[in-house]
Amino acid sequence: NGHDSRSIDPAAKEMLRIADREGYATIWERYEQQQPQCSYGQLGTCCRICSMGPCRIDPFGDGPTRGVCGATADTMVARNLARMAAVGSSSHSDHGRKVALLLKAVANGSNTDYHIADPDKLTAVAERLGIPTAGRSTAEIAGDVAAVAIDCFGNQGEEPIVFMEKYMPKKRFQRLRELEETLYRTTGAKTGLLPRAIDREAVDILHRTHFGCDHDPLSLVAQSVRCSLSDGWGGSLIATELQDILLGSPIIRPVKANLGVLEAESVNVVVHGHEPILSAKVVEMAQSPECRAAAEAVGAKRVNVVGLCCTGNEVLLRQGVGMAGNESHSELAIMTGAVDAMVVDVQCIYPALADLASCFHTKFVTTSEQAKIPGALHIQFEEHEADAIATRIIKTAIDAFPNRNKARVYIPQHTSTAIVGFTVEEILKALGGTPQPLIDLIVTGTIKGVAGIVGCNNVKVQQDFFHRTLTEELIKRDILVIGTGCWAIAAAKSGLMDLPARELAGPGLQAVCGQLGIPPVLHMGSCVDCSRMLNLAGALADHLQVDISDLPLVGSAPEWTTEKAVAIGTYFVGSGIPVHLWPLPPILGGPQVTKILTSDAKDVLGGWFFVEEDPKATADRMEQIIMERRAALGI
Ligand code: BF8
Numbered sequence: 328n329g330h331d332s333r334s335i336d337p338a339a340k341e342m343l344r345i346a347d348r349e350g351y352a353t354i355w356e357r358y359e360q361q362q363p364q365c366s367y368g369q370l371g372t373c374c375r376i377c378s379m380g381p382c383r384i385d386p387f388g389d390g391p392t393r394g395v396c397g398a399t400a401d402t403m404v405a406r407n408l409a410r411m412a413a414v415g416s417s418s419h420s421d422h423g424r425k426v427a428l429l430l431k432a433v434a435n436g437s438n439t440d441y442h443i444a445d446p447d448k449l450t451a452v453a454e455r456l457g458i459p460t461a462g463r464s465t466a467e468i469a470g471d472v473a474a475v476a477i478d479c480f481g482n483q484g485e486e487p488i489v490f491m492e493k494y495m496p497k498k499r500f501q502r503l504r505e506l507e508e509t510l511y512r513t514t515g516a517k518t519g520l521l522p523r524a525i526d527r528e529a530v531d532i533l534h535r536t537h538f539g540c541d542h543d544p545l546s547l548v549a550q551s552v553r554c555s556l557s558d559g560w561g562g563s564l565i566a567t568e569l570q571d572i573l574l575g576s577p578i579i580r581p582v583k584a585n586l587g588v589l590e591a592e593s594v595n596v597v598v599h600g601h602e603p604i605l606s607a608k609v610v611e612m613a614q615s616p617e618c619r620a621a622a623e624a625v626g627a628k629r630v631n632v633v634g635l636c637c638t639g640n641e642v643l644l645r646q647g648v649g650m651a652g653n654e655s656h657s658e659l660a661i662m663t664g665a666v667d668a669m670v671v672d673v674q675c676i677y678p679a680l681a682d683l684a685s686c687f688h689t690k691f692v693t694t695s696e697q698a699k700i701p702g703a704l705h706i707q708f709e710e711h712e713a714d715a716i717a718t719r720i721i722k723t724a725i726d727a728f729p730n731r732n733k734a735r736v737y738i739p740q741h742t743s744t745a746i747v748g749f750t751v752e753e754i755l756k757a758l759g760g761t762p763q764p765l766i767d768l769i770v771t772g773t774i775k776g777v778a779g780i781v782g783c784n785n786v787k788v789q790q791d792f793f794h795r796t797l798t799e800e801l802i803k804r805d806i807l808v809i810g811t812g813c814w815a816i817a818a819a820k821s822g823l824m825d826l827p828a829r830e831l832a833g834p835g836l837q838a839v840c841g842q843l844g845i846p847p848v849l850h851m852g853s854c855v856d857c858s859r860m861l862n863l864a865g866a867l868a869d870h871l872q873v874d875i876s877d878l879p880l881v882g883s884a885p886e887w888t889t890e891k892a893v894a895i896g897t898y899f900v901g902s903g904i905p906v907h908l909w910p911l912p913p914i915l916g917g918p919q920v921t922k923i924l925t926s927d928a929k930d931v932l933g934g935w936f937f938v939e940e941d942p943k944a945t946a947d948r949m950e951q952i953i954m955e956r957r958a959a960l961g962i
Contacts, residue, residue, distance in 0.1 A: 334655065334790035336820055338586040338739040342659035345737060351683060353658050358786040370916030371404035377538040386916040398542060404917030405547035406536040408893070412551040413532035415894030418674055419855050420480070420525045420562020421697075422602055426569040427476035429604060429710050433573065434470035440608075440713040443469055444575040448752075452568050455493050469572070476565045480525045487521040491560035496865040498874035499903060503556075506931065510549075518549045520901070522557030529554055544919045552901040552932070559898030564858035570641070574607045577644035577748040577852070579757070579845075584819035586656065587742035588649030589665045593631035594622050594728045596721060597651055597660055600672035601853065603641035605694055605708050606634065608717040609670060610646045618718060621725045630721055635660060636675050637812060637853035644748050644852055652820065653791070653813035654888065655784035661689050664735040668724030672708070673698045675783070675889060688730035690723050745819035746826065749809065749849035751862045757843055762870045769879060770962050773805070773835035776879030776953035779860045779904070780810040781895055783888035784817070787910045791817040793885035793942050798823055800946030802847040805833035806953060809863070812854040813886070823848040857895050861902060876903025876933025877960060879953040883907035883945065900924075900934035905952050907945050908938050 333343055333355045346353050367373040367383040374394050375381045382394030384403065393399060398406075432438035443449055443465050449472065453460050458471045479488040492500065503520045510518040522528045532554055535541035541550070571577075589595050596613065598606035612618060613630040622630045633651045634642050642648040651660050654675055660666055661683050668690040669680065681702030684691035693700050694708035694716075704723070708716050758764045768774045778801050784790050794817035801808050802823075810818070818824050823831070829840035832847040840847050851859045868875045882899045884892050887908060896906045914920050928935040939945040 332789060335792045335795060336585070336656075336790055338652075338741040338820075339656065339659055339790055341737075341739040342586070342662050345662055346659075351658070351662055351686065352679065354655065354677065354679075354786045357679070367916070369911065369913055371407050371913035372400045372916035374398060374403040374406070376406065376536065384916065396539065401544040401917040401919040402542045402547075404914050404920045405544040408912075408914055408920065409532045409536055409547045409551045409554075411890040411893040412555050412897050413529040415890035415892065416525075416554050416558035416562065417529045418891050419558045419566065419894065420529070422673070422855060423562035423564075423566035423569070424477075424480055425602065425604065426566050426573065427473055427480070430469055430569050430573060431473035431477065432710065434466050434473055436466070438711050440711065441573055441604075443572060445572055448568070448576050449572045452572065456489060457493065472569070472572070476569060479561055479565065482524045485523055488524060488557065488561050490564055491522060491556065494564060494862065494865060495560050495902075496868035496875060498868060498872070499865075499876070502874055502876075502933075503901075516546075518546060520549060520553050520556070522553050522561060525557045525561045528557040544917065545923060548920060548923050551897055555894045555897035556901045558894045559858060559861055559902065563855040564861070566855040567852070567858045570603055571750075574603055575645050576752060577750050579746060579748040579753050580647055581744050581746050582643050582647055582649060582819070583742040584650040584745050584816065585741045585743060586651055586660060586663060586739050588633045588651055589660070589663055589738045590628065590631045591665060591736060591738060592628040594625070594627045594629070594667050594724050595665050596630060596632045596724045597635055597666050597669045598632060598638050598642065599635035599657060599669055600638045600676055600698075601636070601674045601855070602672045603638055603645070604710060604713070605670070605672050605717070606638040606642050607645060608713045609720060610642050610648055612714060612717040613721055615718065618721045618725070621722060622728075625725055625728050627725070627728050630725065636816070637855070638672065640812070640815060640850075640853040640856070644850070649742075650745075650816055650819060653784050653816035655786070655790040658683055661687060663738050664732060665738050667727040667731065668692055668720065670694065670720055671698065674891070676700065687735070688727050688732065690727050692720055692723060694720070743820055743822040743825060745824035745850060746846050747819065747824060747850035749845075749851050751859055751866060754849070754863065755866070757845065762866050766867065766871065768835075768839055772957075772962070773839060774807050775805045775950070775957065776881065777807045777809060778949055779857075779880065779882045779899070780808060780814045780885065781812050781854065781857055781882065782884035782892045783813045783886055785886045785888045785910055788886045791821065793909060794818065795821045795823065796942035797883060797885050797945055798848055799831055800943055801949065802832040802836055804946065804950050805835040806950065807836060807847065807849070809849045809851050809860060811852050811856050811860070815850045815852070818848050819850060824850055854891060854895065861898075864902070864904070874903055874933065877956065879956040879960070881905050881907070881949045881952050883949065885909050885942070885945065896936065900928055900936060901932055903933035905929075905934055906936050907949060908936055909940055909945070911938055912936070
């Protein structure tokens, strides 16, 4: 019964039975070996910032109430949280930076392996940024867009970054500006909320959380919000917008999801990580005559590239590539014995994958200078030689294919169909070019509101259980569910993104899905594409001339794991959206920080965090928030 408590996914259950039988180590097993986990760490009251420590504070009053330097539990919690937000924001944003630099290289002709795949999107982004487009070449416009994006990372001025200023809805921008002014007036101390340069906000956190700097929980939380906003309306947004320009904008289309996308007769290449600059090339080059011939020469049907995690979402959305699974599936995919190469770039890659791959013929290929893993084969990816390197990577998989031990291959035959690709542009197109029909549906109560669900799998939660149950509970209540990341993969695998899923929705949502020919649960992309959700919220807010915090919108990260999820949750809150979290964030040891984030933020920002373990109770609370907001709007 052990595997059933680990995952609700039928493919995962089959693979976990094999793992138990063969003795393969997994996250679940290593998690058990880690018990009991440190409760100071869980509560956030452990400080390792200087060498007088480590210090820890028992929040129940046993022992000292201050660290050696005098830091309180709240200071420790707030500093730790700020560092999580900085790391999460930096990960998304550094990804965005690479895309901006690539756009510059394509624009000036120094990179010819990529090109402007969506000139219409380029024009739309340029116009939004106020860059002239009439009578100018694509390369000129692209160069200017890249320059504005790059400037958002390193500008040394005090003004908010251009991307945020041009994309954030007006009322939200004003509210944050007024809040900064009020805080200055009432406290006499400067507290910024609108991000300056993206790099600066993360460095600011590294500086202010150094030994002996900022000890004020409110100030530390405010900077966490500011840094996270530089991710949502900056780094992540730049990643999304410029990837659409360079790799093509997603369109609504059906795909297959779950381990059944692996093919027994083909060379299987799993792309895992986050940056489609690599994965999209692997998908593209797998179709080249050279790779096809090489695959046939070793007796394979073809090269079958499938995705895992967010880079899987990127190629699923843009190239219709099958999705092998979300975070907790990464080990299980290798255990099928049918993966000839797993190719990774950055973020959310378990180092354990290298050891596991060595039990099989599987080549575990790292490609990024920022993510090297002992035991992996490193093939350095360089954008200016992308075609050649992607081909080399695929050849590695083809060379491994003959070593596959067919007796050990087991591919669980589970796939679901998912209709994906719901970008803001595609949603507006489906609505006839304006958000008005969606607003009308919300005003009449046909749809009560919109819930955005994001984030990972977490070994502390039965895989996909919270994602699936919460999603089903919300659509049942006529709440449209949109989202990204590993949640989106969970929803795709569960069949919730297929058209028949509308039967699970309440009568209002069901009718809308029937009319528009869409599922009740919409895949908006990878985690950097949470910026698409912000943009959708922004489009609704600007259309109605209200703030995002007035709209019946709510968020959740019900199986969150990473620091990037902290950044996402925090920029949602900073953008005026209440956010549910499970598992517990490491803040509860700081009563003042907990109060700021779960209560005070509500009045100040219009968004706040709440924690809840039960999916049904979470849906109740999310519906209640939506109903309160509807009432406040008089609808
Ligand atoms: O950025 S949802 S486990 S894969 S952090 Fe990672 Fe979490 Fe998955 Fe993508 Ni997002």
